[in-house]
Amino acid sequence: MTSADEIPDSRNRRSFIGGSDARTIMGEDEAALVRLWREKRGEVEPEDLSGDLLVQLGSVTEHLNRRWYEKNTGHAVTEVQRQVFHAVHRWMAATLDGRIEATGAVFEAKFMLPWNFSEEAAAEKHMAQLQHNMWVTASRTAVLSIITGGGKWVEIAISADPLYQHLLLTAERKFWRCVESGEPPHLFGVEPPRPRVEAVRTVDMSGSNAWAEFANLYRVTHDAAVDHGRAKAELKALVPEDAREASGHGLRAKRSKSGAISFEVLAAEASHATL
Secondary structure, three states, X not given: OOOEEEOOOOOOHHHOEOHHHHHHHOOOOHHHHHHHHHHHOOOOOOOOOOOOHXXXXXXXXXXXXXXXXXXXXXXXXXXXXXXXXXXXXXXEEEEOOEEEOOOXXXXXXXXXXXXXXXHHHHHHHOHHHHHHHHHHHXXXXXXXXXXXXXXXXXXXXXXXXXXXXXXXXXXXXXXXXHHHHOOOOOOOOXXXXXXXXXXXXXXXXXXXXXXXXXHHHHHHHHHHHHHHHHHHHHHHHHXXXXXXXXXXXXXXXXXXXXXXXXXXXOHHXXXXXXX
């Protein structure tokens, strides 16, 4: 990671990828991705959100959200609405809701509806933006401060995820190349990391037979699963950007039309593959 500096206020949003853009780039809505691409190329004007009630509620409650966080935690929020850009990747930027003075954590204020609200879903929804802003500011942690329409306030702490940030940077770099070249982008198919939400109680599961069964299975397969996940991420990074299919050593990788990469074990080859 690198340090970040201030962005002049005169910089146009078309000239960089911001935190809210990261959510679209890492999302599942290809129409929204293409629209963002056209906005960055100057082909269409940014979407007018003045009539979006949820967006406006988030905007008008941001000051209250910040003050409520400070009152309930005792931590001051500074650098409010400071704009920064990455010291190396000049096309990466962030407009911060603030930073926690005591820890340097990125502060993000959100308003969410109470229906079907869960901390896990909230963290997952905003993960790309949080990881983007942490990367730009070289922060190790972020705080998601949420006020719901049901009168509830929630604080969620999120840690930087190096693997996800690597995939995020790769996707954003590809998107920016599309902006510069004029080639339409495609979805990148990256799943956000499972959010870590603060636990509030301790539960003894020793009396559960199902827990015992799967706990044993988990212990037996744990190391293999970790290696599998790491191998999958590294293999995806090794597939050339212009390759539709790649194979070797008993494994075939295929790229879908949306850009997502899947793997297939070639059983006949796998048994004879040279390690």
